[in-house]
Amino acid sequence: MSDTAPVAIVTGAxxxxxxxxxxxxxxxxxxxxxxxRSEKVGDHALPGTIYETAQAVTAAGGTGIAVRCDHSDDAQVQALFDQVRAEQGRLDILVNNAAAIYDxxxxxxxxxxxxLKLGDMIDVGLRSGYVASWLAAPMMVAQDHGLIVFTSASGAAHYSMGPAYGAHKAGMDKMAFDMAVDFRDAGANVAALSIWMGALATDRLLAMMEADPDxxxxxxxQIETPEFTGHVIWALxxxxxxxxxSGRTLIGAELAVKYGIQDEGGRQPPSYRDTHNVVPHVHHPLVIR
Known part of the structure; x- marks a missing residue:
């Protein structure tokens, strides 16, 4: 691994x-x-822009670089990866998080x-994660190092908000498994995995909790801060x-215990295993090519 700062792409940030x-x-x-896609206030009903996030990354001690990218447009995604290759010459971490989420x-x-638009998350969410991983893989395999993460949730394994959401989450878990098979087959030191995040203290969920506390x-x-999963990814x-x-779907709260990570205020968020009696599917090792 290089001594230079690790390079990451976080989609939908x-x-x-x-x-x-x-x-x-x-x-x-x-x-x-x-x-x-949010470049200025008003681009989305919720607050937040790519530039504000990039500034927060830099303020936290890293280097934040904002790139306006519509992940439904393959040409824009290709341009993003071309930019990273030209500017950094490497990619260490890809976090597939972009998703078309509607109220x-x-x-x-x-x-x-x-x-019908709820089905958009099968495009921006599932397909977009495949496209980004397809573009990241050649760089990571060439440098023989890399981590691809899909941000998922327990809705992959039980009913949650309908089939579009479920297909999105289950599909990401399965893509991580299948991509890991290909990386192993290629002899590449590249890992792919999916992380079940808990309920997140986002502006959207906090507003829902305030509107309907019952x-x-x-x-x-049970809530996790949005930063919690980022610290887990770094530990991985x-x-x-x-x-x-590699290839597994893992519960972020359980990984945090493994790595000694606590959330804000010293909290230890609970696992879906304990709160919902739900665990990720274990895929069979059979490979058919």
Whole structure:
């Protein structure tokens, strides 16, 4: 591994989980490319822009670089990776976090009674993660080092907010598994894995909790800061035994215990294993080519 600052791309990092992960990686000295579509206040109903996140990464101790990128446009994503290759000559960490999330996701009703646009997360979320990984892999294999992370959740293994959301999460878990098979087959020192994040203290969820405390108030005892997963990702990247975990879907709260990571205020967020009796699927080792 190079002695230079690790280089990371965090997609969908204007706000929410992506912003927190980017800032946490910055606190560990990483150069972080922050992608998203929000460039100015008003570009999205929720606060946050790629430039604000990039500034926060730098303030945390890293180097934040904002890149406006619509992850539904393959040409823009290709340009992002071309920029990283030209400016840094390497890529150490890719966090596939961008997803088309709409407020209507949590509305009552069955999937056919909700807007068709909820299916967009199969494009920006699932396919976009495949495209970014497809572009990252050649760089990582050539340098014989790298970590690809998919930000997932327990909805991969139980019903949560409908089939589009479930397909998105389950698909990311499976892509991590299959990509790890290919990296091993190539003899490459590159890991791919998926992390189940807990309920996150994002502007969106905090507003939901305030609007309906009877429904969402219980989450106050379980919530994770958006930065929490970023510290877990850094610990994974630094783990000499990382490749024994490649291909797996892991619960972030359990990884935090393993690596001695606590959340803000010394909290230890609970695992889905304890709160919901849910664990990730274990994929079979059979390989058919």
């Amino acid at each position: 204007s706000r929410g989980a992506g912003r927190g992960i980017a800032v946490a990686l910055g606190s560990h000295g990483c150069t972080v490319y922050v992608t998203g 209507e996701l949590g509305m009552p009703g069955n999937f056919w009674e909700k807007p 429904k969402f108030g219980y989450l106050r005892d 990247h630094s783990d000499p035994e990382l490749h024994s975990l």
